[in-house]
Amino acid sequence: MENKVIKAAMLGLGTVGTGVYKVLKLQKEEMEAKIGARVELKKILVRNLQKAAQKVDDPSVLTNDVQEILDDPEIEIVIEVMGGIQPALSYMLEALNAGKSVVTANKDVVASEGKKLLEAAKANGRDFLYEASVAGGIPIVRPMKQCLAGNHITEVVGIFNGTTNFILTKMSKEGMEFEEALQLAQDLGYAESDPTSDIEGLDAGRKVAILASAAFNSRVVFENVYTEGIARITAKDIQYAKEMGCEIKLLGMARLTAEGIEARVHPMLINKDHPLASVQDSYNAVFVRGDAVQDTMFYGRGAGELPTASAVVGDVFDCVRNILADCCGRIGCTCYKDLPIRKISQIKSKYFVRMEVEDRPGVLASVTAVFGNNSVSIAQFIQKEKKGELAEIVVITEKVQERHFMDAIRILEGMSIIREISSLIRVYG
Numbered sequence: 087m088e089n090k091v092i093k094a095a096m097l098g099l100g101t102v103g104t105g106v107y108k109v110l111k112l113q114k115e116e117m118e119a120k121i122g123a124r125v126e127l128k129k130i131l132v133r134n135l136q137k138a139a140q141k142v143d144d145p146s147v148l149t150n151d152v153q154e155i156l157d158d159p160e161i162e163i164v165i166e167v168m169g170g171i172q173p174a175l176s177y178m179l180e181a182l183n184a185g186k187s188v189v190t191a192n193k194d195v196v197a198s199e200g201k202k203l204l205e206a207a208k209a210n211g212r213d214f215l216y217e218a219s220v221a222g223g224i225p226i227v228r229p230m231k232q233c234l235a236g237n238h239i240t241e242v243v244g245i246f247n248g249t250t251n252f253i254l255t256k257m258s259k260e261g262m263e264f265e266e267a268l269q270l271a272q273d274l275g276y277a278e279s280d281p282t283s284d285i286e287g288l289d290a291g292r293k294v295a296i297l298a299s300a301a302f303n304s305r306v307v308f309e310n311v312y313t314e315g316i317a318r319i320t321a322k323d324i325q326y327a328k329e330m331g332c333e334i335k336l337l338g339m340a341r342l343t344a345e346g347i348e349a350r351v352h353p354m355l356i357n358k359d360h361p362l363a364s365v366q367d368s369y370n371a372v373f374v375r376g377d378a379v380q381d382t383m384f385y386g387r388g389a390g391e392l393p394t395a396s397a398v399v400g401d402v403f404d405c406v407r408n409i410l411a412d413c414c415g416r417i418g419c420t421c422y423k424d425l426p427i428r429k430i431s432q433i434k435s436k437y438f439v440r441m442e443v444e445d446r447p448g449v450l451a452s453v454t455a456v457f458g459n460n461s462v463s464i465a466q467f468i469q470k471e472k473k474g475e476l477a478e479i480v481v482i483t484e485k486v487q488e489r490h491f492m493d494a495i496r497i498l499e500g501m502s503i504i505r506e507i508s509s510l511i512r513v514y515g
């Protein structure tokens with residue numbers, strides 16, 4: 087049998103790049119039998135040749151000149167794992183336009199510029215695959231575009247960020263406050279020194295944009311996704327949520343409604359019976375609801391060297407199979423609709439509100455009246471601690487349009503009997 091070799095190049099040799107290098111090595115013996123050819127990494131683009139030399143068996147594969155890759159007709163697949171929007175976007179477009187298939191783990195680029203890249207792939211009859219850009223090692227982009235294609239997907243909701251899920255787990259299980267749990271996540275290497283993108287929900291927001299586009303066949307970009315982080319969640323919120331049979335999770339959610347697509351990331355109370363409520367530590371999970379399949383859940387490692395490399399290498403193998411079968415670009419852009427995206431102010435949610443009020447007669451009636459006057463129905467009113475002249479109350483609302491709810495909150499904030507609105511957290515459902 088002829089020994090078939092497909093030459094590939096990689097842009098970047100950091101966490102994911104090193105993982106891809108290792109996984110390709112682990113697959114070396116079986117690769118040809120499995121996919122019909124052996125993948126050879128002919129070149130790897132790095133910034134610092136000396137630093138990278140320690141990570142590879144043969145340093146002659148390293149280069150800091152991207153043109154050695156883009157101009158090399160032998161290289162059929164480019165694996166982009168350098169991150170950031172530029173120059174990654176330009177390099178990928180150039181690679182596609184040079185007739186190479188491209189695999190990326192880069193959620194920042196796919197969430198904003200995915201359409202451009204998919205169009206370039208189509209124009210050139212090549213593959214542009216990005217499984218690793220959402221939830222690391224968990225297969226979800228391909229299932230959405232292929233295995234679940236026989237469905238009308240109505241909801242995709244998930245835990246898309248391991249750092250924030252680790253922090254919330256520590257707050258829930260060990261009663262830690264946010265700052266302490268964040269510090270622990272940083273000490274253990276789960277959180278970056280600048281954790282803004284994770285903590286503020288931006289990282290999860292990019293994944294929601296990518297999955298919403300695949301789920302609803304209509305383009306959603308990161309800028310369409312409402313994001314809110316977990317920095318204001320307290321151990322007390324979590325304790326109260328538990329007393330009500332719920333956990334608090336940072337959920338990314340994409341929903342299809344009659345009025346358009348909802349795409350958002352924010353903390354939510356979620357009932358302990360829901361499978362997402364029991365996703366602990368740095369694990370990720372994605373829950374998908376379709377009209378035929380009903381409910382499915384995908385669970386696993388959403389980041390890390392080898393789990394992310396698992397998804398990247400899976401894509402590379404798909405590219406190889408398509409090259410061998412001469413059918414590249416078989417599954418490209420699936421956004422054939424142009425659905426409106428709903429603003430957060432239009433979305434209906436249930437709310438958990440924790441506030442400190444003056445502890446005297448008539449106060450609860452005043453709070454109830456403000457909610458009632460703004461079309462907010464109350465599902466539960468719970469009196470919690472008393473602190474001297476103050477009482478802490480928790481209100482759970484029925485589903486209400488965010489705009490009406492926020493009108494009520496603004497009025498409450500201006501009332502002298504309300505000392506503090508301590509927490510506003512949406513409730514999943």
Ligand SMILES: NC(=O)c1ccc[n+]([C@@H]2O[C@H](COP(=O)([O-])OP(=O)(O)OC[C@H]3O[C@@H](n4cnc5c(N)ncnc54)[C@H](OP(=O)(O)O)[C@@H]3O)[C@@H](O)[C@H]2O)c1
Nearest residue numbers: 098099100101102132133134167168169191192389390394
């Ligand atoms: N880490 C994860 O668990 C994970 C999970 C899912 C997706 N991703 C995505 O995967 C991508 C890579 O992430 P990572 O964690 O592996 O990042 P990383 O550790 O920072 O690695 C990036 C690599 O790319 C190189 N690089 C960056 N800009 C370059 C340039 N202009 N020219 C040449 N080389 C350049 C860096 O070189 P220097 O070291 O010399 O700067 C480094 O080797 C990102 O898009 C990320 O969002 C990561």
